[in-house]
Amino acid sequence: MKSRxxxxxxxxxxxxxxxxxxxxxxxxxxxxxxFFFTPTQVAAGAAPQDGHFRVGGLVKAGSVKRQDMxxxxxxxxxxxxxxxxxxxxxxxxxxxxxGVVAQGRLDEGRLFVASEVLAKHDENYMPPEAQHALDExxxxxxxxxxxx
Numbered sequence: 001m002k003s004r005x006x007x008x009x010x011x012x013x014x015x016x017x018x019x020x021x022x023x024x025x026x027x028x029x030x031x032x033x034x035f036f037f038t039p040t041q042v043a044a045g046a047a048p049q050d051g052h053f054r055v056g057g058l059v060k061a062g063s064v065k066r067q068d069m070x071x072x073x074x075x076x077x078x079x080x081x082x083x084x085x086x087x088x089x090x091x092x093x094x095x096x097x098x099g100v101v102a103q104g105r106l107d108e109g110r111l112f113v114a115s116e117v118l119a120k121h122d123e124n125y126m127p128p129e130a131q132h133a134l135d136e137x138x139x140x141x142x143x144x145x146x147x148x
Contacts, residue, residue: 034103038133043080047106055082055112056101056130064096075100075112077130079137086114093119099130 036054037047047053055075063074070087073096084102094100094117104114 036101036129038129038137039075039077039080039082040133040137042082042106042112049106052103052105052115054101054103055084056099057082057133059094059096059098059100061096075102077133077137079140082112083110084112084114084117086117088117090117091119095119101130 034052034054035048036056039055039057041047042055047055057075057077060074060076060081063072065072069089070085071090072083072085075082075084084104086102086104098119101118102112102114103116103118104112107113
């Protein structure tokens with residue numbers, strides 16, 4: 001084989017290996033991608049029915065029910081609500097009326113089964129997506145009140 005053919009084989013093999021590596025990196029990225037949805041979007045059916053996602057908003061006052069390590073509560077954006085079930089230790093800052101983001105999936109009964117629960121870290125912080133959702137719900141509610 002001539003050196004020219006050897007070089008072409010080397011370049012072809014290198015491109016094939018590069019494409020294979022890119023495929024594995026993109027595949028790993030896709031499987032770890034988790035989107036954020038508001039309770040309004042979940043109620044509208046915009047959230048994936050068979051995949052993991054995050055839902056965020058405020059913990060509805062009076063909705064927290066504890067039984068051993070299992071906790072059930074309601075996440076709301078003041079417009080719609082999503083019931084959540086979580087088994088495990090909750091963050092210390094988890095409280096009714098405070099911001100929360102839960103990661104998990106919907107079961108057949110539209111109950112959100114969380115695998116992870118995150119609470120805000122101080123009085124002034126709320127995830128930007130959750131704050132935007134609350135602002136939109138407040139605007140929609142005040143707009144509906146003005147129209148009546």
